[in-house]
């Protein structure tokens with residue numbers, strides 16, 4: 495059957511297995527979130543494709559794991575160079591696929607993807623292992639660390655290449671081979687990366703990318719008996735499913751999950767800096783960042799002034815066409831997600847919440863071709879009880895809720911009063927107070943008087959339902975290797 499002109503113009507992705515691009519029997523439609531139109535076909539892989547990818551990764555493992563860390567580092571550096579050389583092409587593709595602004599992709603996502611390879615290629619060269627002499631027993635004990643084998647890597651749609659490379663880079667730098675599955679909604683830059691793998695000289699089978707849906711390709715990967723390790727970033731609900739599916743094989747799991755992150759703002763905070771940063775921390779990337787602030791607790795004496803200034807600043811955070819340099823936010827990932835985010839606004843209204851700006855109040859000025867895109871203006875809500883689903887569940891959109899508090903203890907208790915524990919921010923000039931509050935907050939990351947300052951050497955991950963395990967620097971080295979204790983009797 496001959497193809498229609500529309501089909502001919504679609505981008506068609508292929509799996510990358512054993513160093514070759516391989517087509518698939520069936521495909522999933524992928525949408526441009528800024529127009530709502532299908533523009534790409536993504537392989538709908540299942541067990542057969544995952545089996546082939548795991549076999550290729552297994553075959554490549556002995557040689558890759560036997561390379562010196564320096565040899566591996568050289569290849570990873572080459573990959574970083576190639577991403578940087580193609581930065582603009584990657585940024586345009588990430589924006590079209592995900593809906594984020596080109597500026598965000600150009601300044602955050604793609605540079606960070608390159609940096610992930612640079613950082614882990616060098617950081618892996620500097621780890622040492624332990625040694626403990628037992629002279630009274632005539633023994634010397636020491637530890638060695640070996641790559642685990644085939645790593646299964648599953649990443650979400652919000653920061654597609656950024657989070658995928660955050661996993662691929664440490665996994666292969668440590669000597670593992672990988673089978674990666676990006677989100678079916680944002681697969682394009684992963685496919686582009688595979689072309690660079692070939693150019694950088696990554697040996698066939700070291701990195702395999704299988705595209706498809708979570709329930710088919712993802713499930714086949716997490717339940718594959720020859721994949722001993724899974725690094726997953728995504729929702730808490732999917733993590734629970736992955737934990738169940740991998741349990742019969744006792745896999746090593748690293749789970750980076752959702753958040754419902756509080757900002758606690760005391761009366762002595764530097765309000766100029768605090769408001770500017772908290773607007774960014776609430777709305778960056780359309781609010782589709784696991785670390786975004788979604789509950790803002792403000793000391794009552796400054797509450798009214800804060801609210802007025804915050805709403806004014808939020809209104810200036812422009813939502814518009816992703817290619818427009820003046821847009822701060824682009825489109826949300828999908829129609830379903832837009833509807834889900836909107837449903838929380840409707841819920842807030844039904845519970846007596848006040849919508850200060852955004853959804854239902856502010857009209858977006860979009861060109862005709864973007865009228866069916868998944869855009870939503872930045873929305874600020876007050877008057878919602880802490881027990882409401884709006885304050886308890888991860889909305890993952892450009893929505894934030896503000897509420898007053900009276901005492902430090904109350905702020906900490908309310909900050910901790912959700913099932914999540916990923917990140918938190920604290921704003922005060924009182925150094926004793928910020929230490930005290932940071933110490934008590936149940937969160938894997940606490941920023942005081944700033945947000946999203948990241949040193950990749952530090953552990954990254956969440957407490958409670960926000961995750962299991964930590965990655966970054968030494969923690970990634972530990973996760974992507976197995977430790978062995980050896981005792982020598984002399």
Ligand code: NDP
Pocket residue numbers: 648649650651652653657675676677678679706707708709711712713716727728729730731732733735736750751752753783784888890916956960961
């Ligand atoms: P999902 O959990 O829906 O999906 C994440 C990945 O898992 C996707 O590749 C998805 O595939 C795949 N998947 C879905 N079902 C299964 C399954 N049964 N078995 C194996 N894999 C599966 O999350 P989202 O993509 O919606 O991402 C948003 C979530 O990610 C938010 O909760 C956010 O907080 C969290 N996140 C956490 C971060 C952290 O570091 N803590 C960072 C960024 C995001 P597919 O999409 O193709 O179906």
